[in-house]
Amino acid sequence: RGVPDVTEQSAVDHRACGHGKIILLGEHAVVYGSHAIAAPVPLAVRAVAQDTKSGGVDMFIPRWGxxxxxxxxPAHRDSFQRSLGIIFDTLELTERSMRIEVFPNVPRAMGLGGSAAMAVAVIRALDQHYKLGLGDEEINALAFRCEEVAHGSASGIDNTVATYGKPLLYKRASKKGDAPMVRELHLPKRIPIVIGISGKESLTAVTVGKVRTAWQRNPVLYDGIFQQIDGLTLQGMEAMQQYDLERLGDLMNICHGLLNALRVSSWEVEELVQIAREHGALGAKLTGGGGGGSIVALCPQNREKVAAAMRDAGYQAMEVDIG
Ligand code: MEV
Incomplete structure (x- = not known):
């Protein structure tokens, strides 16, 4: 009766997944030891592994061609192969003959954790296919190593949300090798957000590198900014737990001002932030690496209006509930 029709829906069931994320407060400062708050979004990267007779590891991402x-x-890998290559080397699968297919539903280079989600999805696909018995902790640790290659000095927050898919407070370990502080956040009610996607691709490695250069020139000045971001992130956690959205909105606005001071904003990001505030968002800020990418707007009352205004201005907008 011919080849069975594999619909998108039935294919989803056996594919391994890594979650996309937003950062509500604390990006960039988290690289220097401050706290940050992140949450998963209903966008994920999925991957599936199959045996082949091709004699090597073949990677396919059809959506990206x-x-x-x-x-x-490893010495002959280009920058794209380098990060995911660590997975195959570590799991000792480089010599196998297989096909990995990746379905990235997190937009690329938009500050939504696509690279970490891809690493987690690929690790989980290999874990399922080869029955490696990896726990979440091992998956997260391996995805972190991929992120270090992709981002330069990653804090580990993206791979942690990609792995666990929960809202959390995060602080990196002060010593390399130690475990980070990860606390799951339990919120009384879900928090209504609009994600505005600028369409301007930006690599986190680049913005993280720019902040590092600036910090090296004047560590005292920049450490002060990171400390302020740390303080407002901890206040933001309280505001979220008390469902005090006015206060959370204020903190997001101030956080955006500090990120702007770090020069990781962009023309498009500023426009999206202004649109969100003008249409009634309580708070709006860039999310993730910046330099383009995406913003998050806190919109308890007029979410459709904010999202529609972003779309009217030529951007993409997604309404999500966090928590
Ligand atoms: C990227 O999503 C968040 C940054 O703080 C980098 C990192 O924490 O690795 C900009």
Whole structure:
């Protein structure tokens, strides 16, 4: 009766997943040891592994038109292969013959944790296919190593949300090798957010690198900004737990001002923030690496209006509930 029709829906069931994320407060400062608050979004990267007779590891990302054979020797890998290549080396799968297909529903380079979600999805696909018995902690640790390559000095927050898919307060360990502080946030009610997507691709490695250069020139000045972000993130956690959205909105607005001071905003990001505030958002700020990418707007009353205004201005908007 021919080849069975594999619908999108039935295919989803056996694909491994890594969650996309937003950062509500604390990005960039978290790289320097401050707290940050992040939450998963209903966008995920999925992946599936299959045996082949091709004699190597073949990676397919049809949506991006990406197809490549993983180079066995890490020294010969290009920048795209380098990060995911760590997974195959660590799991000792580089010599296998397989096809990995990736379905990225997190937009690329938009500050929504796409690279971490992809690493987690690929690790989970390999874990399922080869029955490796990896726990979430091991998956998270391996995805962190991929992130370090992708981001330069990653804090580990993106891979943690990609792995666990829960809202959380995060603080990196002060010593390399120690475990970070991760606390799941339990909220009394879900928090209504609009994600505004600028469409301007931006690599987190680049903005993290720019902040590092500025910090190296004047550590005292920048440490002061990171401390302020740390303080408002901890206040933000309280506001979320008390469902005090006015206060949370204020903190998001101030956080955006500080991120702007770090020069990780962009023309598009500023326009999206202004649109959100003018249409009644209580707070609006860039999310993730910045330099383009996405913003988050806190919209308890007029969410459709804010999202519609962003779309009218030529941007994408997504309404999500956090918590
Ligand atoms: C990226 O989502 C968040 C940054 O703080 C980088 C990191 O924490 O690794 C900009």
């Amino acid at each position: 990406v197809e490549y054979r993983l180079h066995r020797d």
